[in-house]
Amino acid sequence: MAGLDAFGTQLQRGDGGTPTESFTAIANATNITPPALERETLDVTSHGSPDQWREYIGGLKDGGEVSIDINYDPRLHDVLVADFDDPNPRNYKVVWPGTLGSWSFAAILKGFEPEAPHDDKLAASLTFQVSGKPTLTPGS
Template sequence: MAASSAIIGYNSTFAIGDGGDPTETFTAVAEVTNITPPGYSRDAIDVTHMKSDDQFREYIAGLMDAGEVQIELNYVPSASDVLIAALTGGKGNFQITLPNSITFTFAAICTAYTPAVPNDDKLSASATFKVSGKPTLA
């Protein structure tokens, strides 16, 4: 039996690009506790017609979508919160780096940023990013 090549997510980062041209610099968001990378889906377009074989629906492949990226983090209140800046800004570039140095780099719009301040637990926050276009996996 072959040994597993599985790894844990420890030491992964979620970073925000500065928009630099020609070289963009990515700065990691502090205290991220969970990252959900882009997922991939494809539309199925119904092309069924009046003579489709044996009354079965027929489909062709439509456009692909990279979905949403979500992060969770320990919320550390700051007057210069980078995630509020991402939410109020337009489309930007983001990068997820995994422990084995594989990266997902993608353009996205921050669509939600939600801090939570519970009475008896740590302050936390979550943010959601709608991916625009094709992510680069390298």
């Protein structure tokens, strides 16, 4: 198989409920970019490094950012402004189509950029900063 269809992928927002949190899809998503995992590398090269090759070890990991583009509807999406105002991370999930699994993470909404061009639809781009380690749940 050469690839998988991304249609149906969702970015879901947690309601903060306890003991069981419910998740609802952010409506009208047109493009979702999941966490961009990164890791620093630390240069541990010394005068004794074999054959004068640099040596590295892994450093801190970063969950990166998540972005979503939406067909913006203020009636559906302005609730997200509360996430922007909240300094504490909220739980989100990227849910892959069908039975492909999900990525769960806590994140802070750091950017909410609506646009209203004279010759196109209302749209918005949202950017989230992942806080901590994402949880990858494999599908079946």
